[in-house]
Amino acid sequence: MTNHNQDTKEKERSYSPFYEKAIPVAIFVIVAVIIGVLILTFGIALGLIQPG
């Protein structure tokens, strides 16, 4: 019962509409950039990508 109430409370909580939309987008972009930077780093280190 307590857990159910806590779950309900968590579901009811929300940020303002702007943050509700902006935060997941920002996190997605950051994760995509990390992956991109890592691919680039590995690519350069392994000689698969040639700078310049």
Place this chain on the structure above:
Amino acid sequence: MDFVTTYLPFLSSVISFIFAFFVLKRYAQRRKNHLLLWGIGMIFYGIGGFCEGYYGFFGWNDLVFRLWYLFGAILVAAWLGQGTVFLLAKKPWPTITMVLLGLGSIYGLFRVFTAELDPSLVTTSIHTGSELSGHAIVTSGVRSLTPIFNIYGTITLVGGAAWSAWIFFRKRVLLHRTIGNILIAAGALAPAFGGAGSRFGIPGALYIGELIGAILMFIGFWRATTPMKADQPEAVIAAAD
């Protein structure tokens, strides 16, 4: 001599040292390992910026180059990331990785300070020579240390901040920490972006990336440690700290 290669890195350096002061002040109050490591990491960041500014103003100096390469190119991201490991990872991982990072840092120190340098190699087909570059290191194997440390640092620092932001977002708590962590992640990525741009010969990319990174991480840290009006109960804040 231009603004980007002289004043800009000095500005990054000053911001980093001020940031380090606030982080270490918080460490003095709370005695949390992650704050100590972030403080040390920001001092490394500041040393890196100072060396870049020194080179822009006064030109080549062996010691300044070695300090820049060790602290600014090899260690900074990894030590900042290690702070995040202490904050987020379960025992015994923080201790194990800290030992490895400590040993790796000593090895890096030895390699950098015994490496043979050729200042003329700072200028390459894609680099004007107005910015510091690891190309000046002649001894093989030294430069290959950099991606190892930086990949570890990027994954732990940026990944950790993004993960924290996601956790807070999913629970819809502590908005200031969600925003702060996103800014920290974005700030930590900025020098990586700059470094990549520099490798592709974009003038000033590294120094601009470092300045943006220092500013964003500073704002992110301030935001994450300063609750907003509509934030959650104190018990949750304590648990997240």
